[in-house]
Amino acid sequence: MSRRPTLLFVSLQFLFPLNAGGKIRTTQVLRGMKGGQFRIVLATPASPELLAQHAAELDSIADEVVWWPQAERSPAFRYTRLRYLLDPLPIPIRTDVDAAAAHVVSAALAKRPDVVVFDFLHAAVLAPANLSVPSVLFTHNVEAEVFRRHYAVAKNPLMRAIWKSQYRKMTAFESSSVRRFDRVVVVAERDKEQLASHCDAARIHVIPTGVDLDYFDFRESGKGRKVVFTGSMDWLANIDAMSYFMDEVWPLVIQSEPDARMVVVGRNPPQSLIARADARGYSWQFTGLVDDVRPHVEGACAFVIPLRVGGGTRLKVYEALAMGSPLVSTTIGVEGLPLTPGDHYLLADDAKGLAAQTVRLLREPDAGRALARRARDFVDANFSYVNAARVFEEACVEAMQAHGRHATASVA
Numbered sequence: 001m002s003r004r005p006t007l008l009f010v011s012l013q014f015l016f017p018l019n020a021g022g023k024i025r026t027t028q029v030l031r032g033m034k035g036g037q038f039r040i041v042l043a044t045p046a047s048p049e050l051l052a053q054h055a056a057e058l059d060s061i062a063d064e065v066v067w068w069p070q071a072e073r074s075p076a077f078r079y080t081r082l083r084y085l086l087d088p089l090p091i092p093i094r095t096d097v098d099a100a101a102a103h104v105v106s107a108a109l110a111k112r113p114d115v116v117v118f119d120f121l122h123a124a125v126l127a128p129a130n131l132s133v134p135s136v137l138f139t140h141n142v143e144a145e146v147f148r149r150h151y152a153v154a155k156n157p158l159m160r161a162i163w164k165s166q167y168r169k170m171t172a173f174e175s176s177s178v179r180r181f182d183r184v185v186v187v188a189e190r191d192k193e194q195l196a197s198h199c200d201a202a203r204i205h206v207i208p209t210g211v212d213l214d215y216f217d218f219r220e221s222g223k224g225r226k227v228v229f230t231g232s233m234d235w236l237a238n239i240d241a242m243s244y245f246m247d248e249v250w251p252l253v254i255q256s257e258p259d260a261r262m263v264v265v266g267r268n269p270p271q272s273l274i275a276r277a278d279a280r281g282y283s284w285q286f287t288g289l290v291d292d293v294r295p296h297v298e299g300a301c302a303f304v305i306p307l308r309v310g311g312g313t314r315l316k317v318y319e320a321l322a323m324g325s326p327l328v329s330t331t332i333g334v335e336g337l338p339l340t341p342g343d344h345y346l347l348a349d350d351a352k353g354l355a356a357q358t359v360r361l362l363r364e365p366d367a368g369r370a371l372a373r374r375a376r377d378f379v380d381a382n383f384s385y386v387n388a389a390r391v392f393e394e395a396c397v398e399a400m401q402a403h404g405r406h407a408t409a410s411v412a
Contacts, residue, residue: 004037004038004039005037005038005039005113005114005115005400006038006039006040006041006111006113006114006115007033007038007039007040007041007113007114007115007116007117007396008041008043008108008109008113008115008116008117009030009040009041009042009043009062009116009117009119010043010044010105010108010116010117010118010119010123010126011026011042011043011044011119011120011123012045012096012101012119012120012122012123012126013044013045014044014045014046014050014070015027015044015057015061016050016054016057016058017289017291019232019266019267019289019290019291020232020235020267021140021231021232021314021315021316022120022140024315024319025140025187025209025210025315025388026119026138027057027061028210028212028385028388028389029138029207029210029385029388029389029392030042030061030062030389031060031061031385031389032210032385032386032388032389032390032392033389033392033393034060034061034062034063036389036393037393037396037397038114038115038393038396039063039064040061040062040063040064041062041063041064041065041066041108041113042058042061042062042064042065042066043065043066043067043068043104043105043108044065044066044067045067045068045069045070045071045098045101046065046067046068046069046070047067047069047070050070051065051067066104066107066108067104068098068100068101068103068104069100071098077095081094081095085162085165088169089125089169089173090147090166090169090170090173091166092122092143093121093122093125093170093173096122096123096125096126097125098126101126102126105126105127106128109128109132109133112133113133114133114134114400115133115134115135115136115396115399115400116131116133116134116135116136117135117136117137117138117396118135118136118137118138118181119138120138120139120140121137121139121141121143121173121174121177124137124173124177124180124181127180131180131181133403134182134396134399134400134402134403135180135181135182135183135399135403136181136182136183136184136185136395136396136399137177137178137180137181137183137184137185138185138392139178139184139185139186139187139191139195140187141187141191142174142186142191142194142195143170143174144167144170144171144174144175145194146237146309147163147166147167147170147171148167149237149308149309149332150163150166150167150236150237150240150309151163151164151166151167152309153240153308153309174195174198175198178195178198178199179198179199181203181399182203182398182399182400182402182403183203183204183205183395183396183398183399183402184199184203184204184205185204185205185206185207185392185395186204186205186206186207187206187207187209188206188335188336188337189206189336190335190336191206191336192204192206203402205391205392205394205395205398206391207388207391207392207395208382208383208387208388208391209315209318209337209383209388210383210384210385210386210387210388210389211315211318211319211322211379211383211384211385212385213322213379213380213383213384216294216319216322216323217322217323218322218323218324218372218373218376219298219299219323219324220324220369220372220373221299221300221301221324221325221326221365221368221369221372222298222299222300222301222365223301223365224299224300224301225257225259225260225261225301225362226261226262226263226299226300226301227253227260227261227262227263227300227301227302227303227304227358227362228262228263228264228265228296228297228300228302228303228304228325229241229242229245229262229263229264229265229266229303229304229305229306230265230266230293230296230297230303230316230319230320231265231266231316232266232267232268233264233266233267233268233269233270233273233286234267234268236309237307237308237309238266238307239270239273240307240308240309241305241306241307241308242264242269242273242306243273244306244308244351245262245304245306245354246273246276246277246282246284248351249306249351249354249355249358250262250282250355252351252352252355252356252359253355253358253359253362254282256355256359257359257362257363259283260283260358260362261283261284261285262277262282262283262284262285263284263285263287263296263300264284264285264286264287265287265290265293265296265297266287266288266289267288267289268288268289269286269288273286274286293319294323297320297323297325298323300325300326301326301361301362301365301368302325302326302327302328302357302358302361302362302368303320303325303326303327303328304327304328304329304354304358305317305320305327305328305329305330305333305334306329306330306333306354307329307330307332307333308330308332309332314333314334314335314336314337317329317333317334317337317339317345318379318383321344321345321372321375321376321378321379322376322379324369324372324373324376325372326345326346326361326368326369326371326372327344327345327346327371327372327375328345328346328347328348328354328357328358328361329345329346329347329348330347330348330349330354331347331349334347338382339375339378343371343374343375343378344371344374344375344378345371345375346360346361346371
């Protein structure tokens with residue numbers, strides 16, 4: 001029996017629980033690949049307790065796990081990391097520099113895996129200067145675009161200057177990183193178009209979005225007054241979205257529907273945002289970290305995505321549609337997705353429009369359910385995580401085949 005090639009998969013985050021879109025996408029790909037062409041070795045931050053607690057889940061995505069101690073970050077981390085403002089690397093990349101992680105990755109690479117995958121652009125900071133094995137970068141966003149949009153919406157002159165500087169640094173890091181790898185995997189066609197300015201488009205693969213349609217089963221929206229948003233609330237794009245929705249959209253919603261209530265599902269919501277909702281007497285609930293988003297989404301009349309910055313595939317969109325939640329979104333919230341306004345979701349790009357569409361769903365639950373049913377049918381017909389895993393596997397095989405040619409071209 002021939003040996004299966006080894007795939008080393010480097011993740012800067014422990015993947016369980018599945019409480020963020022990137023974790024969900026990564027685990028779906030790995031689960032779809034497990035038992036296929038590759039023997040999968042997962043390199044990740046962890047602890048003996050986490051490994052024991054999530055042993056069955058880890059076994060579903062990897063054949064072997066190598067790990068380094070998970071770094072503890074204090075509540076003051078968001079402020080202490082500002083000491084890297086003048087560093088050549090953008091702050092989010094610089095704070096992921098980890099000697100213990102680099103040592104584990106280096107040791108795993110010394111065993112000569114047949115291909116190595118670095119998950120998220122941030123993980124590229126752990127890649128050695130000279131990658132001597134076939135390599136893949138799995139990037140879930142065009143990070144420079146996210147930074148550019150933060151710069152565009154910042155109003156404070158100091159924050160605009162900081163975001164502009166960080167945007168330039170992220171552009172430089174992203175550009176140099178994508179050129180280092182034999183293959184780059186992205187999650188949207190528009191991401192490929194943007195990154196193609198940094199490297200040969202033929203080296204960039206787009207994986208289709210995959211949704212676990214059994215897990216996110218369809219449940220009709222209710223006739224209650226609940227509006228929902230889901231997303232990690234320690235991610236700046238989501239904080240901006242909810243601040244905008246609270247300050248500019250929600251007053252218009254409750255002017256028409258005073259008994260409407262808002263549920264924000266996601267880890268680490270800022271205390272300042274919670275306090276602002278309380279001070280205004282808004283009926284807003286912040287769940288914090290949850291093991292399962294489905295009970296909190298179930299019965300919602302509207303699922304809102306008022307994003308003004310961000311990137312990637314917007315995994316929360318497909319999950320919401322799969323669960324039968326009538327969706328209201330900005331253009332950026334569904335950017336790059338093959339969805340049709342009016343057929344699959346309601347579109348609005350300013351505060352008045354977002355409020356009007358949200359109010360419409362609160363007042364017309366039958367219309368919301370019809371919208372949600374069409375959207376679920378579309379997701380059923382087009383999206384499966386197994387398809388995404390097959391495309392990812394093909395990218396890894398191509399990286400192995402192309403490594404020699406890429407190395408020669410890089411030297412030249």
